[in-house]
Amino acid sequence: MVFSLNRLLQEPAPLAALERQSWHPWLVVGLVSIGAFVGQLDATIVQLALPALGRAFGAPLQQVSWVALSYLLAFASFLPIFGRLCEIHGRKTLYIAGYSLFISASALCALAESFGQLVAFRFLQGMGGALLGANSIAILVQAVPEAARGRALGYFAAAQAVGMSAGPALGGFIVEALGWRWIFGLTVPFGVLAILAGWLALPRGAVGGEKPAFDWGGALLIGPALILLVATLNHVSSWGLASPLTLASLCVAALLLWALRRREAHTAAPLIDPRLFTASAFRWGVLGVVLGYALLYGVFFLMSFGLAHGYGESAREAGLRLALVPVALGLTAPFSHAVRAVLGRWIGPVGMACALAGLAMLWLTFGRSPDHHIWDTVSFLLIGFGLGLFVAPNSTATLAAVSAGLAGAAGSLLNLMRVLGTSLGVAAGASVLTWRLKVETGSARDWLASDGAGLLAAVRTSLPLLALMALIAAFAAQRAAGATRR
Template identity: 70%
Template sequence: MTTVLSRLLVEPAPLAWFERQSWHPWLVVGLVCVGAFVGQLDATIVQLALPTLGRAFDAPLQEVSWVALSYLLAFAAFLPIFGRLCEMFGRKTLYIAGYAIFIAASALCALATGFEQLLAFRFLQGMGGALLGANSISLLVATISAGQRGRALGFFAAAQAVGMSAGPALGGLIVEGLGWRWIFGVTVPFGALAMVLGWVALPRTAAGGAGKRFDWGGALLIGPAIILVVATLNHLSGRGAGSPLIWGAVVAAAVLLWALVRRERSTPSPLIAPRLFANPAFAFGALAVMLAYALLYGIFFLLSFAQDHGYGESPAQAGLRLAIIPVAIGLSAPFSHDVKLWLGARRIGPAGMLLCLLGLAAFALAASWPADHRFLDMPAFILAGVGIGLFIAPNNHAAIAAAPADLAGAAGSLLNLMRVLGTSLGVAAGATTLAWRLEVETGTSGGWMAANAEALLAAFRSSLPVLGVLALGAALAAWAAAGGAFGKAPPRREG
C-alpha cells in the first residue's frame, strides 16, 4: 500500500529558473500565505451568509448551520490523517492536491442546485482545506532559513488575519450585490493561481517516514467520533434532551471516543500523541483554545442572525460591522505579549475573557434597545475582538511551552485541531441555543424565518449566557495552563 502511494505521490520538480532566484523562498511564503488567506476568508465569509442561505433553501437553524459545520468537521476529521500522510509521503503533491480539491469543491458549491448537494460539496471543500492546513507551516519552515523564519511566520499570521477580517465585509458586499453563489466562487481564481504556481515553484519535500505504519484504526475512529459529538449538540434543541435518538448518539459518541483513546494509547504511531494530554498544563491549554474559538464563532453565528433578521441590516452593513471583531483581534494580538508582561502570565487569559464578558453584556443591552443598537454594539464588537486577541497568543504559548520538547510539532498540530473543533462546537452551540430560545419566545416551532424581529432579538439576548459560560471556561482553563495546571509553572521555551 505504501509503495503504491509513494508512486502516486511522486513530486514534480520546480522549474530550475525559479530555484535560481534569490526571491524564490519568499515566493513559497507567498503561496502558503494565499492558502492561509483563503482558508480564513472561507471560514468567516460563510458565517455572514448563513441567514441568506437559510432563506434560499428554506432551512431551519440546525440545518443551515451545517453549511458551516460540514466544512469544519471535514477539516477537523481529516487534518490529523493528512498530517500523518504528508509526513510519510512528502508534502508538495498533497499540498497541490489540496488546492485542486478546494477550488473544485468551491466551484461545485457555487453551482449547487439543492441543499444536500451544497452540504456534500462543503464537506469536500473541508477535505481540501485540511490538506492545505496539514502542509502550510511545514512547507514554510522547510523553505525559509532560520534567521528569516520569524518574519515569514509573521506574514503567514497576517494573511490569516486579513482573510478573517475581509470575510464578513467582502461576504456582505458579494451577497448583496451578486448573490450567495459568488461567496463560494470568489476563492476559485486565488486557488487556481496558487495551484499552478505551486506546481512550478514549490520545492520537493523529503518523505519522512514511508516505512512507518499508518494508524488506520485511529483514522477510522476520529472522524465519526467528532461528527457525532458536534451533530448531537447541534440537534439537541430540535430533538430534545430526552430523545432516544439523542441519547443513542451520545452513547455512540462516547464509545467511539473511548475506542479512539484506547487505540491511540496502544499504537506505536498514533495520529494524536496521548503523551501530550498526560501533561495537565498542555491539556488545559488545549481546552482553552477550543473554548475560545467556540466563543468566537458562537458570537459570529448569533450576530449574523441578529444583524440580519433582528436589526434588519443589509448584508453589506452587517458584514462591515461583523468585520470589526477580527480587525480588533488583529490589532490587539501583537500587543498581547506586552500586556502579559504587565499583568502576569496567569492573569492575561482571564483578563481577555473578562473583556469578552463585558462585550456580551453590551450585546445584550443593544438587543434590549434595538433602535440605538449601533451605538451600543460598537463597543461590544471591540471588547470581544480585543479580548480574544489578548487571549489567544499567550495561551497558545503556555500550552506549547508545557509540551515535551520532542512533541512540539505535534503539539502545534493538535492546537490547530482544537481550534477547528472549537469553531465547530461554537457554531453548533449557537444554532441549538438560538433555536431553543426562539421556541421559548414564540411558543411555537415555526422556525427563525417565521419569527418577528422582536422575538429573534429576545432569543439572541437569552442565548448569550451560553457564550458567557464558554468565556468563563476558557478563562479558567488558560489560568490553569499558565500556572502549570495547579502545580509548579512549566519551564518556558521562548521563541
Template identity: 35%
Template sequence: MVCARRFLVFVESARPRIVREHPNAGWFAVGAVCLGAFMGQLDASIVTLTFPAVQREFGMSLAGVQWVSLAYLLTVVGLVVSAGRVADAVGRKFVYLQGFVVFTLASAACALAPGLGWLIGFRVVQAVGAAMLQANSVALVVTSVPPQRMRAALGVQAGAQALGLALGPALGGMLVASAGWRWVYGVNVPIGLLALAIGRYLLPRTRERNAMEQFDWRGLLLMIGSTTGALVAVSAVSGLPLPAWAAITAMVLAAACATGAVRWARRAPEPLVDPALLRPPTVSAGLIGAFAAYLVLFGPLALFPQLRGATPATTGLVLTALPAGFAVAAVVGTRLLPRHWGGRRRERLGAVVVMTALAALVISPAAPWWSFACLGVLGLGLGVFIPSNNAGIMSAIPSGRSGTSGGLVNMSRGLGTAGGVAVVTLALHLGRHAESASAAPRIALLGLLAFAVLAAGTTFVHGRAEFQGSSEREESSMTASAAGPLPALVARPDESALAEAIACLRRAMRRAARATDPANTLSVAQLELLSCVSEHPGIRPGQLARQLRLAPNSVTTLVNGLVGQDMIVRGSGEAGEDRRAVTLTLTAAGHEAVRSWQATNTDILRAALADLHPGWQHLLGAAMPALEELTRAIDTRADSPAQSSSPAHA
C-alpha cells in the same frame, strides 16, 4: 506502499534558486500559506449567507440546508489530523498543494450543483481538500521560518485568517445579491488556481519526514466517529431539529469512539495520534486553551446577528471590529510587546484582555458602539493569545510531526467553532422566556466568559514550558528536567557508543563541508594541519606530527605542499641548521583558508541545529560544559609526560 510513497515524495518540486536563496524566502512561504488561510476563512464565513437563496432555489427547509455547513465541518474535523499524519510521511508541500487541487475542483462542482444532495456531497469533497490545507498550513509556517520568528509568522497567518473572516460577510452579501449564490463557490476557483501556482514556487520542500509503513485506519474511523458524534450532539443542542434519541445516540457514540481511540492508540504499532505527543502539558493544556479561545472568537459571530433592534448593516459593522482587532494584534503584537516576554506572559495578557472585554460586553450587549469597542478589544486579546498558544504547541512537538500537530490545532479550532455556536444557541434558548430582552445575550456572554477563564487557566498549568522565541526554546517532556538541577549520575556513558557518535559526526561534517564548498581544493588533512599551525604558531614538524597523529614523513609531505601554495612559511633551520629546529607559521593565505574552513563548518552546524527539535537544542546547550571538559581531558591524555618533558628531541 513504499513505491507509492516514493513516487509521491518526488512530486514535491524545489523552489527556484532565486527564491530559495533569498533572505526573505521564509516569509515568501508564509505569504503563500496566508493566501490559503484567507481563502479558507473567507469560505467559512461566506457560505451561511447563501442559505436563503439555496432554500428558495431547491425548495428545501433551513434544517436541510444547514447540512451544507454541517457536512463540511464534520468532514474537516474528522480528517484534519489524519491529513497531517499523512503529510508528515509523504511531504507537507505535496499534501498542501493537492489540497488546493481538491478544494478548487470541488468549489467549481459546488457552483454547478443541480440539487441540494449534490451540493452537500460536493461540500464533503471540498472539506477533504480543506482538511489537507488546514493540517499543513501551521506546519508549513513553523518549518519555513527560524524558531525565533515562529510566533510572528503564526501571527501573520492568524491575521490572514481574520481578514478572510472579516471580509466574508460583506463580499458574500454582494455576490449573493448581484451574481447569485453559486458565485460564492465560483470565486474560490481563481483564488485556488493562483494559490496553487504561488505555492508551487514559494513553498519549501519537506526536509524531515516521519515514515509511515501502514496507515491507522482504525484510529481514523474512531476519530471520525468521536468528532462526528460530538458535533451532531452539539448541533442538536444548538437547535438542529433531531429527536431526543438521536441526540443521545450521538453523545454515546462520541464517548464510545473517544474511549476506543484512546485505548487503540496505546497499543497500535503506528497510531494516528501518538499519545506521547499529547502527554507534555505544553501540548495538552495548549490544545484545551486553543479550543476555548476559538470558541470565544466564534461565539460573538453567532450571537450578534440574533440580537433584535439592529439592522443587518449595523450588525455587520459591529462584527467587523472583532476580526479587525484580531488581525491587528496578531500581526503587530509581537513587535509592540517587550521582546523578553515569553509565551506564557503574552498568553496571560491576552486572556486578561479577553476576560475584561467580555465582562464589559455583559454590561450593555445591545448598544452598537459599545459593542463595537468591546469586540475590538476582544479581538486584540485573542490576537495576542492565540498565536502565542499555537507557537507553544508547535514548538513542543518535533518538526517531523508538525503536520500532525498542525492538524490537532486545527481540530481544536473546528471544535471551538462548533462549541461557540452551541454555547450561544443554548443561552438564547434558556433566555427566550426571560422578562428582559438582554437576559439571553448576557447569559451567552457569561458562558463565553467562562471559557475565557478556562483559556486563562491553561497558562498556569504546572509543567508548561516557556516559549521565548529568541534565545530560549520551547521544551518538551523530554527536556522537562533539564531546566532544573542535574540529577545524580548513576551510570557512565557507553564509551564505544560515544566514540562511534564522534566518529560519525566527523565524517558527516567532512562530507557536508565538501558538498558546501566544492571550490576548495585543499584536502582535509591539509586543512587540519593548517588549523593546528594556526592554534600553535611556531610549532615544529615533530610536534605537529604528534598533534595530528601522523608519521613525520607524511607531515613533511603535507608541509611541502602547503609551502608551495604559499600557505605556510618555515622559520629558522633552513640553511644548514638542524631541521628539527624548523618552525612553521601561516601566511595570510593560510589564515584565510582556515577562516573559510571554520566559517563553512559553522554554517553547516547552524543550519543543522536550526532543524533540530527545540528540546534537543536545549540539551546540547546544557551539555556544552561537559563536552568542553571532556575535550580538555582528551587533550591532556593526548601528550604523554615523556613527550611533553622532552621538547629538545622534537
C-alpha cells in the same frame, strides 16, 4: 498498486530558474500564505451568508448551520490523517491536490441546486482545506532558512488574520451585490493560479529517513467521533436534552472517543499522541483553545442572524459590523505577549473579562436600545479585543507545557482543537438559538416565519451560553499558565 501510488504522488521539481533566485523562499512563503488567507476567509465569509442561504433554501437554523459545520468537521476529521499521509508520501503533490479539491468543491458549491448538494460539496471543500492546512507550515519551515523563519511565520499569521477579518465584510458585499453563489465561485480563479504557481515554485519534500507508519484504526475512529458529537450538540434543542436519540448519540460518541484513546495509547505511530495529555497545563490550555474559538464563532453565528433577520440590516452593513470582531482581535494579538509580560498568568482572565463586558453590553442593549448601533459597535470591539489578549498567550502557555520533542505534535493538535472549537461554537449557537426562539415566540415557528423582535430576543437570551464559555475559558487559561510556571 503501491508502485503506481508512489509514482502518482511523486513530487515534481520546482522550476530551476526560480529555485536559483535568492527570493525563492519568500515566493514559497507567499504561496502558502495565500492558502492560509483563503482558508480563514472561507471560514468567516460563510458565517455572514448563512441567513441568505437559509432564505434561499428555506432551511431551519439547525439545517442551515450544516453549511458551516460540514466544512469544519471535514477539516477537523481529515487534518491529522492528511498530516500523517503527507509525512509518508511527501507534501508538495498533496498540497497541490488539496488546492485542486478545494477549488473544484468551491465551484460545485456555487452550482449547487439543492441544500443537500451544498452540504455535501462543503464537506469536500473541507477535505481540500485539511490538505492545505496539514502542509502549509511544514512547507514554509522547509523552504525558509532558520534565521528568517520567525518573520516568515509572522507573515503567515498575518495572512490568516487578514482572511478572518476580511471574511464578514467581503461576504456582505458579495452577497448583496452578486448573490450567495459568488462567495464560493470567486475563489476558483485564484485557486487555479495558486496551483500553477505551486507546481512551478514549491520545493520537493525532504527525502530519506524512516517513514512513519499510518494509524488506520485512529483514522477510522476520529471522524465519526467528532461528527457525531457536534451533530448531537447541533440538534439537541429539537431532539430534547433527555431524549433517547440524544442520549444514544452521546453514548456512541463517548464510546468512539474512548476507543480512539485506547487505540492511540497502544499504537506505535498515533495520529494524536497521548503523551501530550500527561501535562495538566496542556489539558487546561487545550480546553481554553476550544472554548476561545467556540466563543468567537458562536458570536458570528448568533449575530449574523440577529443583524440580518432581527434588525433587517443589509448583508453589506451586517458584514461590516461583524468584521469589527476579527479586526480588533487581529490588531490586539500582536501586542498580547507584551501585555502578558505585565499581567502574567492573569492575561487569560483579563482578556475574557473584556469579552464578558462586551457580551454583557449586548445582553443589555441588543434589540432594546434605540442607539443599538453604537452599543453593538462597542460590544464587538470589546469581544475582539478580549479574544486578542486571550488566544496567543493561551496557545503559548499550552505549547510550553510539553517537551521540545512533542512540539510538532502539540502544534498539530492545537490546530485540530481550533477547528473543533469553531464547530462547537456554530453547533451550540444553532441549538440554543432554536430553543430560545421557541421560548420567546411561544411557538415552534422557524426563524424564517418569526418577526424581527422575536428573533432579537432569542439572540439576546442566547448570550449567556457564550458568557459561560468565556468564564470556563478564563479559568482554563489561568490554570494552564499557572501550571506551566511551576
